[in-house]
Structure formats: structure tokens, C-alpha cells
Amino acid sequence: MxxxxxxxxxxxxxxxxxxxxxxxxxxxxxxxxxxxxxxxxxxxxxxxxxxxxxxxxxxxxxxxxxxxxxxxxxxxxxxxxxxxxxxxxxxxxxxxxxxxxxxxxxxxxxxxxxxxxxxxxxxxxxxxxxxxxxxxxxxxxxxxFRVLSRLFDIDTPINTPVGKxxxxxxxxxxxxxxxxxxxxxxxxxxxxMVCTPAQPECVECPFQEICLALARNKVADLPVKNRLKTVRNRYFHYFHIRYGDKVYIRKRIGRDIWKNLYEFPLVETDAPADFAALQDSDGFKQLFSPVMQMTIRHTMHLKHVLSHQVIYADFYQVDIDPAEQSLQGRGLIEIPGYRLGEYAVSRLVHKYIETI
DNA sequence: AACACGGGGGT
DNA sequence: ACCCCAGTGTT
Missing domain, CATH: 1.10.340.30 (Hypothetical protein; domain 2)
Known part of the structure; x- marks a missing residue:
């Protein structure tokens, strides 16, 4: 050999x-x-x-x-x-x-x-x-990482600095x-194509004569990887606000997920919240004060699973009375509804927009 | 060294 | 439910 x-x-x-x-x-x-x-x-x-x-x-x-x-x-x-x-x-x-x-x-x-x-x-x-x-x-x-950990039978966890x-x-x-x-x-x-994570095609492999993991029947055990920590749950409440033919969006800023993408104004809560609880939140009051003439109805719930967080999203459709003042000046961008498609949005928001 | 960052596909 | 994927930047 x-x-x-x-x-x-x-x-x-x-x-x-x-x-x-x-x-x-x-x-x-x-x-x-x-x-x-x-x-x-x-x-x-x-x-x-x-x-x-x-x-x-x-x-x-x-x-x-x-x-x-x-x-x-x-x-x-x-x-x-x-x-x-x-x-x-x-x-x-x-x-x-x-x-x-x-x-x-x-x-x-x-x-x-x-x-x-x-x-x-x-x-x-x-x-x-x-x-x-x-x-x-x-x-x-x-x-x-996978090919070499198998070829040389290296069992150092590959998601550690030492393993790398x-x-x-x-x-x-x-x-x-x-x-x-x-x-x-x-x-x-x-x-x-050959040394795949699951069910590798070792019989097709150019290294089959020299692979240490194959010789020792350890292919399925490699590479070794430490478990990642569990995901975080988040609760987003989006407001699809309609004002005549206009809608409101804003750009996400800060160090959070989806930075610089656009989305409907949203209130995040640290636990699941029904509409009554939502109305009491600071974010909601800030968005919709002063009290104005409008109707709100819950239109969709989505669970959006990412690698490191799960987002439970509720969408509300809000119709503002045309007699009210525009919501501009709260960090919101007022655009005609038909122009929504011009803005880069997350997959989650896109799922909602598709249904409008 | 640990953590944050999307989304889709496979088993 | 869990793993994987042609990783990098920040703290």
C-alpha cells in the first residue's frame, strides 16, 4: 500500500x-x-x-x-x-x-x-x-477539511483553531x-462529488488505496465537529401600512441581521405577543402615535428558520384614513405600493410581498 | 476563542 | 431534528 x-x-x-x-x-x-x-x-x-x-x-x-x-x-x-x-x-x-x-x-x-x-x-x-x-x-x-481529515485520519475537531x-x-x-x-x-x-459528507463514494475515489479512514473503517466518523450552540428565537411584527396607494418601508441599520436591506416597519418583542400586548409596546406607540384613524388586521404568520436564529413573524395590514397626515418623518420611506419590487428585501419579507 | 451572519438541501 | 455547504469580520 x-x-x-x-x-x-x-x-x-x-x-x-x-x-x-x-x-x-x-x-x-x-x-x-x-x-x-x-x-x-x-x-x-x-x-x-x-x-x-x-x-x-x-x-x-x-x-x-x-x-x-x-x-x-x-x-x-x-x-x-x-x-x-x-x-x-x-x-x-x-x-x-x-x-x-x-x-x-x-x-x-x-x-x-x-x-x-x-x-x-x-x-x-x-x-x-x-x-x-x-x-x-x-x-x-x-x-x-473533510477530504484531508479522512485521508489522514485526523480527528481534531475541524471547527476549532487547532483543527484548522x-x-x-x-x-x-x-x-x-x-x-x-x-x-x-x-x-x-x-x-x-466523491468524498461527500454522507455516503461518500469511496469505490470511485482516487485515494481509496491510501485513505487511512477507509482502511480503518472510520470514514463515517470523520470529520469530527463540535456542536454549535442552539439558535435564538425572535418575534417580529411587521406592519404593511397602506395610505392611499402608498406604503411605508425602512432600511435596516445597525449590526443586526439583514443590514441595509429594506423591510416594512416592524416591532420586535422578546417573547410571543398577541395584538393586545403589541399595542402596549413602546415600538408600537412610537410608530402609530398620535392616535390616528386606521384599521388593523392580522394577515399572516410565518416561521423563518435560519442557521442561527428562528424568526416568528406576524404581518399586520394597516389602512390609514386618507384624511390623516402622512407618516413620513419617522424614519419611514413613503413609496407607491407597485415600487416595492425595486428594493432589496430579505427572503422573509419577500415571502409576504409575494402574497400581496 | 466565541460569536454573528441567510438560506437551501439532504437524511 | 440535525447536519452540511467553495468563510469572513467583529468582539
Whole structure:
């Protein structure tokens, strides 16, 4: 049996497999660092099937870094709507402006310069540097954690700094010295297609002769991961306020979820609240004082499950008497109802808007 | 080192 | 119910 420490054989086996099995993706075959960058950011924590169309649309709308830098953040977020982790879009936009300001609009060429851009961490910097410029940096993502923890039978929890350091060192040591870009992409494809989280296809694996976990019957036990803490429950009460043909929205600010996206005015309570309790809340009074002529009815309840919080959302439709004064001047934006679709909103708010 | 940040899909 | 996914920034 070959030794898994025989590094040349590992990357050679890997590239031989990749040459036959690599996937045909819209960002494959390019050495344009901008296109690689966009694809890498979109695919962070996102499945290819889900990200594919977003990538195509994004490249069509912002074909180069200068066009992205010149865009309005609202338009970038609108293009990102529905993808989640919206800081990716905000950082993408900010980083494009950094490229213009600090690198004269030319995408940086070195790992450390690439790493200095907003939203680009060690993984993405290594991916761009290796795929675009063939720089010898191992791109270590969730796939690589899984493949290498199995190949070398490493049971250090991978979601700890020690585990990450350990896998990264191994990844760097087996990186093909002449084809780091191909090697990195091959590792990702192998993790996505063969060395999958559940029911891996070990019989198809180029490493089946040298995989320590397979030899020791531990494939299903790896990688080891510490449990995340439980999710937080939140209670949102949205008000779809109608005033003639106008509605009111506002932009979320602060460090909370969905920053810079738009939504209906909302009151958050720290526990489930019926309408009577809601009326007593400070947020409600602030929104609707002074007392005005209006009708309110509860129209929808949605449970929105995210990775780290569960949001219980109630929607109320509020009709303000046209004789009343406009609600403008409370941080609200008054827009015609038919223009709602122009604003970037969360998936949760979108679910409601679809039903209007 | 721990936590925050979306959303979708698989078992 | 629980896990997974081409991670990064902040505290």
C-alpha cells in the first residue's frame, strides 16, 4: 500500500482523477481574477445549483471591477437578494472600491494584497491567487477539511483553531508545486462529488488505496465537529401600512441581521405577543402615535428558520384614513405600493410581498 | 476563542 | 431534528 505521506503521489492521483471527472462550471477555465473572485464569494456557504444563476446575472450586470465599484450598494444588494449572508455583497462592493482606490482598478496579483481586500479571507485569497496566477497557496474550505481529515485520519475537531491549523498545514504540504490552481479545484470537486459528507463514494475515489479512514473503517466518523450552540428565537411584527396607494418601508441599520436591506416597519418583542400586548409596546406607540384613524388586521404568520436564529413573524395590514397626515418623518420611506419590487428585501419579507 | 451572519438541501 | 455547504469580520 502506498503511504499517504507520499505527497507527489497524492497530488498526481488527484490531478489524474480531476482530468476525467471535473465539473463544467461557468467560471471554470478562466484566469480572470475578477470572475474567480465573484464566483468564490457567491459559493461561500452556498450550493453551486443555487449560486449558478446569481453568478451569471452578476457578471452580466457588473462585468469588471470598475463597474462594480461605481455601482450603488442598493443595486448590488438587489442583485444579491435571496442569496443570504448579505455582508458578502456589501464587502464585494467595498472591496471593488478598494481595488480602484489602492490598486488603480487593477486586481492585485499577490496573495497578501488579495487578502487585504474586504471580505476576502485566507480561503478566498488562496483560491484566487492559485487559480488566476498559479501561486502556491492551498485553498482550505469545508470540502478540504473533510477530504484531508479522512485521508489522514485526523480527528481534531475541524471547527476549532487547532483543527484548522492542522488541516491547513497538511493541505499546504500536499499541494502540487506546479499546478496549485488545478490541485485546489480538484480537491473541491473531489469533496463535492466523491468524498461527500454522507455516503461518500469511496469505490470511485482516487485515494481509496491510501485513505487511512477507509482502511480503518472510520470514514463515517470523520470529520469530527463540535456542536454549535442552539439558535435564538425572535418575534417580529411587521406592519404593511397602506395610505392611499402608498406604503411605508425602512432600511435596516445597525449590526443586526439583514443590514441595509429594506423591510416594512416592524416591532420586535422578546417573547410571543398577541395584538393586545403589541399595542402596549413602546415600538408600537412610537410608530402609530398620535392616535390616528386606521384599521388593523392580522394577515399572516410565518416561521423563518435560519442557521442561527428562528424568526416568528406576524404581518399586520394597516389602512390609514386618507384624511390623516402622512407618516413620513419617522424614519419611514413613503413609496407607491407597485415600487416595492425595486428594493432589496430579505427572503422573509419577500415571502409576504409575494402574497400581496 | 466565541460569536454573528441567510438560506437551501439532504437524511 | 440535525447536519452540511467553495468563510469572513467583529468582539
Amino acid at each position: 502506498k503511504n499517504p505521506d507520499n505527497n507527489l503521489s497524492i497530488s498526481t492521483l488527484l490531478l489524474r482523477w480531476y482530468d476525467v471527472h471535473k465539473r463544467d462550471l461557468p467560471w471554470r477555465g478562466t484566469h480572470d481574477p475578477y470572475a474567480i473572485w465573484i464566483s468564490e464569494i457567491i459559493l461561500q456557504q452556498t450550493r453551486i445549483q443555487q449560486g449558478w444563476d446569481y453568478f451569471v446575472r452578476f457578471m452580466r450586470r457588473f462585468p469588471d471591477v470598475v463597474s462594480l465599484a461605481q455601482a450603488h450598494e442598493d443595486d448590488v444588494l438587489k442583485l444579491w437578494q435571496g442569496l443570504g449572508y448579505y455582508s458578502r455583497a456589501r464587502n464585494l462592493h467595498a472591496a471593488a472600491q478598494q481595488v480602484v482606490d489602492r490598486f488603480g482598478g487593477q486586481f492585485p496579483r499577490t496573495y497578501s494584497d488579495i487578502l487585504s481586500l474586504k471580505g476576502i479571507g485566507e480561503y478566498t485569497a488562496a483560491a484566487i491567487a492559485s487559480i488566476a496566477y498559479n501561486e502556491p497557496y492551498a485553498a482550505v474550505d469545508g470540502n478540504v 491549523k492542522q488541516i491547513t498545514a497538511v493541505a499546504q504540504s500536499i499541494l502540487h508545486p506546479r499546478f496549485p490552481g488545478l490541485h485546489n479545484q480538484a480537491m473541491m470537486d473531489l469533496g463535492a
